[in-house]
Every structure is written in C-alpha cells, then in structure tokens.
Amino acid sequence: MKKRIVIVGGGFAGVKLAHELSNDKAFEVTLITPRNRFEYHGAMYRSATGKSPLEVVVPLAEIFDDSLNVRVELDAVVELRPQTKEVEGESGRVYSYDYLVMAVGYEVNFFNIPGMALHAEHMYDIASAIKLRHRLVGAFRSAGKKPVSVSVIGAGPTGVEIASDIRNFSRVVAGMHGIEGLSVNVRLIEASDHVLPMLSAKSSKTAEKRLKELDVEVLLGSKVTAAAADSIDVDGKTLHSDVTIWTAGNRANGLFASYPDIFTIGDRGRVQVSEYFNANSPDIFVIGDAADTKYAGMAQTAIHNAIALADNLKRASNQQKWLSYAPKQPEYVVPIGGEWALLETEDGVIDGSEGWHARREADRWVLENFLVYDVAHKHWQRGERLAEF
Ligand SMILES: Cc1cc2nc3c(=O)[nH]c(=O)nc-3n(C[C@H](O)[C@H](O)[C@H](O)COP(=O)(O)OP(=O)(O)OC[C@H]3O[C@@H](n4cnc5c(N)ncnc54)[C@H](O)[C@@H]3O)c2cc1C
Numbered sequence: 001m002k003k004r005i006v007i008v009g010g011g012f013a014g015v016k017l018a019h020e021l022s023n024d025k026a027f028e029v030t031l032i033t034p035r036n037r038f039e040y041h042g043a044m045y046r047s048a049t050g051k052s053p054l055e056v057v058v059p060l061a062e063i064f065d066d067s068l069n070v071r072v073e074l075d076a077v078v079e080l081r082p083q084t085k086e087v088e089g090e091s092g093r094v095y096s097y098d099y100l101v102m103a104v105g106y107e108v109n110f111f112n113i114p115g116m117a118l119h120a121e122h123m124y125d126i127a128s129a130i131k132l133r134h135r136l137v138g139a140f141r142s143a144g145k146k147p148v149s150v151s152v153i154g155a156g157p158t159g160v161e162i163a164s165d166i167r168n169f170s171r172v173v174a175g176m177h178g179i180e181g182l183s184v185n186v187r188l189i190e191a192s193d194h195v196l197p198m199l200s201a202k203s204s205k206t207a208e209k210r211l212k213e214l215d216v217e218v219l220l221g222s223k224v225t226a227a228a229a230d231s232i233d234v235d236g237k238t239l240h241s242d243v244t245i246w247t248a249g250n251r252a253n254g255l256f257a258s259y260p261d262i263f264t265i266g267d268r269g270r271v272q273v274s275e276y277f278n279a280n281s282p283d284i285f286v287i288g289d290a291a292d293t294k295y296a297g298m299a300q301t302a303i304h305n306a307i308a309l310a311d312n313l314k315r316a317s318n319q320q321k322w323l324s325y326a327p328k329q330p331e332y333v334v335p336i337g338g339e340w341a342l343l344e345t346e347d348g349v350i351d352g353s354e355g356w357h358a359r360r361e362a363d364r365w366v367l368e369n370f371l372v373y374d375v376a377h378k379h380w381q382r383g384e385r386l387a388e389f
Pocket of ligand 1: 008009010011012013014032033034035041042043044045075076077078103104105106123124157158253255287288289290296297298299300301302330
C-alpha cells in the first residue's frame with residue numbers, strides 16, 4: 001500500500017519534501033498550497049529594488065512536471081481533522097492522509113503597533129515586494145525638490161539587504177525617468193544594540209561600518225511605537241517617513257493555535273517537535289520555519305528539515321529504524337549594497353566582492369535544490385536583469 005503524504009505549504013520545506021519523495025513508488029504525495037509557484041525569498045529584496053521577479057518566482061509546474069506521484073492542489077487548509085486523518089481546504093475539498101506534514105512557515109507580525117499594518121510595506125511574498133517597489137518608485141517620481149525619506153524597521157538580514165540597496169535603486173529610477181537632483185535619506189532602526197544581531201559581534205561591526213559608508217543612518221536600541229502615512233514614532237519622537245518598511249517580526253501560522261492538543265507553541269513562537277519532527281501526534285509532522293528546531297528561520301534549515309523527514313519516511317517504508325534529526329549550522333551571507341556581501345561561516349568572516357560571489361553561489365544552490373541545472377541557472381541569471389517599472 002502506498003503511503004498518502006499530505007504536505008500543507010508550498011515554500012522551501014514543503015516543496016523540498018515533495019521533491020525528495022517525487023517518483024518514489026512507496027508514496028502518493030499531495031502538496032496543498034494557495035499559489036502555483038515557489039517563491040525564493042532570498043532574492044526578494046532585489047525584486048523590491050528593481051531586479052526581475054523571475055528569479056524569485058518558480059512555477060511549481062517546472063518543479064513537478066515529471067513527478068508522477070505528486071499532485072499539486074491549489075488550496076489553503078482551514079481545518080484539521082486528526083480523528084479521521086483528513087484536512088479540509090477553503091475550497092471545501094477534503095484530503096485524506098496517512099501522514100500529514102505542516103510546512104506553513106511564518107506570518108508577518110506587526111505586534112499591534114498602531115498604524116503599522118496599514119502604512120508599512122513588507123516583503124513576505126513577491127506581491128508585497130512588487131508593491132514596495134511601486135511605492136518607492138512613486139515616492140522618487142513625485143519627490144520634486146524635497147528629499148525622500150525611507151525608514152526600514154528591523155536590522156536583521158532582510159532589513160539590512162533592503163536598506164543598503166534603496167539609494168542605488170533611486171539612482172536607477174532617476175536615470176530611467178529623467179529625475180534631476182533626487183535626494184533620498186535611508187534610516188535603519190533596530191531595537192537591539194547591534195545590526196544583524198544573530199551574527200558575531202565582529203560581523204555586526206563590519207556590517208554597521210558598511211551601512212554607514214553607504215550613508216544609511218543606523219538607529220540602534222530604538223523602538224518604533226506608531227506609524228502613520230508619512231511618519232513614524234521612534235523613542236517618543238515623530239520622524240518624517242515617506243516609505244516605511246517593516247522587517248522586524250513574524251509569528252506562528254494562525255492555524256496552530258486552533259489545535260492546542262496537537263501543537264504546542266514554544267517560547268520562540270514555533271511548534272515544539274520531536275527528534276523526528278512529530279507534533280503531539282505520531283502521524284502529524286511540522287517542518288521549516290514553523291518547527292522549533294535549532295537554526296529555524298532560515299531557508300537552508302527548512303531544506304535540511306525536509307531532507308531529514310523524507311529520509312525517515314523512506315526508511316519507514318523499508319521497515320528501517322527512524323533516525324534522530326541532526327541540526328546543521330547555516331551559513332549567513334548578507335548582501336549589503338550592490339555587489340558586496342558579508343559571509344559568516346564556522347571558519348570565519350569574508351566580506352566584499354568575494355562575499356558577493358559566495359552569495360550568488362548560494363542563490364544558485366537554493367534553486368538547484370528544486371530544479372534541474374539548466375532551469376535553475378535560467379532563473380538565477382534573471383536576477384541580474386532589471387524589471388520594467
Ligand atoms: C524577505 C526574506 C528574505 C529571506 N532571506 C533568506 C536568506 O537569504 N537565506 C535564508 O536561509 N533564509 C532567508 N529567509 C528565510 C526563509 O525564507 C525561510 O526560512 C523559509 O521560507 C522557510 O521555509 P518554510 O517552508 O518553512 O516557509 P515558507 O517558505 O514561508 O512557506 C510556507 C508556505 O506555506 C503556505 N501556507 C501558509 N498557510 C497555509 C495553509 N493554511 N494552507 C496551505 N498553505 C499554506 C504559504 O503560502 C507559503 O507558501 C528570508 C525570508 C524572507 C521573508
């Protein structure tokens with residue numbers, strides 16, 4: 001009997017798991033996802049600052065066209081029925097499983113800061129990245145003689161990447177639309193006292209120096225308490241902000257809270273899982289950003305989770321013993337303005353153009369996880385081209 005694997009979520013973890021089980025006769029795989037595409041988040045800041053979105057967007061058909069046992073269902077799961085081993089989608093369709101894998105990632109969280117959800121842009125999917133690009137282009141084109149003020153909230157990798165490329169982008173837009181004398185001020189606001197707080201103190205310092213060289217104003221130890229259409233409140237002061245970009249928070253997918261018996265949310269807002277990724281059920285698993293594993297929150301970790309779970313599902317089908325998950329330390333490689341990046345590995349830190357080459361190789365590595373080399377290369381190269389705007 002084939003095992004029916006239902007995977008909820010078509011991001012890094014879900015797509016990688018389906019890809020690993022593809023054309024394995026022991027499994028019948030259903031991938032439930034609201035979108036017919038995989039989105040490569042790592043290149044999202046480039047789409048927001050003018051590069052082609054075709055690097056970010058990979059049609060699922062390109063990934064699964066030759067997969068005889070993977071069915072992609074365009075749907076979003078709204079209900080779990082563990083007693084009958086079924087889930088229901090918003091379409092009303094019901095999917096039966098032997099094993100259910102929740103790979104639903106994280107959701108953007110504005111922490112109820114007044115005005116933030118309404119006025120700030122974010123970059124959680126390609127639609128929001130393109131909306132941000134439109135907003136920036138609109139602000140640059142309508143600036144007149146006034147400087148454009150852009151505030152980026154959160155100095156993790158996403159905040160640093162986008163903040164450091166905005167002024168470059170403004171030059172491209174100015175050239176394209178014949179705007180003379182365009183002046184843009186970028187500020188990056190972070191509640192902790194380091195940029196890139198997850199990296200070593202040495203990397204944080206290097207990144208901060210680079211941001212200052214790029215004329216990005218860095219406000220550390222600062223809290224944003226409100227946002228309006230053209231301002232933000234920071235540490236009790238109201239600052240003008242034509243475009244506000246939120247990169248500072250996310251939270252567990254809302255679905256988990258409805259099933260407290262199955263999913264226990266830990267301190268980090270992720271679902272607690274066993275060494276085999278089980279939630280509080282032998283046939284329900286959680287992988288990717290949603291799972292509370294070491295190094296969660298990185299695409300590399302989501303991919304590593306998916307490979308480990310696929311391996312165990314295959315072992316189970318061969319009556320072999322399950323293996324405990326062994327976390328793998330990710331490499332951090334953060335672009336900071338143009339073709340310059342900071343790479344931190346267990347062996348040390350590399351920055352500048354060498355770091356940038358490492359970043360481009362990492363981009364290609366991610367795409368090669370899902371696509372044959374030629375197709376991966378085609379998407380990867382599109383990251384070099386400008387979009388139309
Ligand atoms: C802007 C940005 C830049 C990033 N850059 C990097 C980077 O450079 N390097 C790195 O390692 N990591 C990076 N990350 C983090 C990385 O993208 C995540 O760790 C990774 O996406 C996690 O994979 P996932 O499969 O758990 O979640 P996701 O990739 O977010 O996928 C979750 C999927 O589940 C779907 N879904 C949600 N609810 C439902 C439902 N009810 N039914 C069906 N489907 C559902 C969503 O639509 C989504 O497609 C970045 C993240 C962002 C936002």
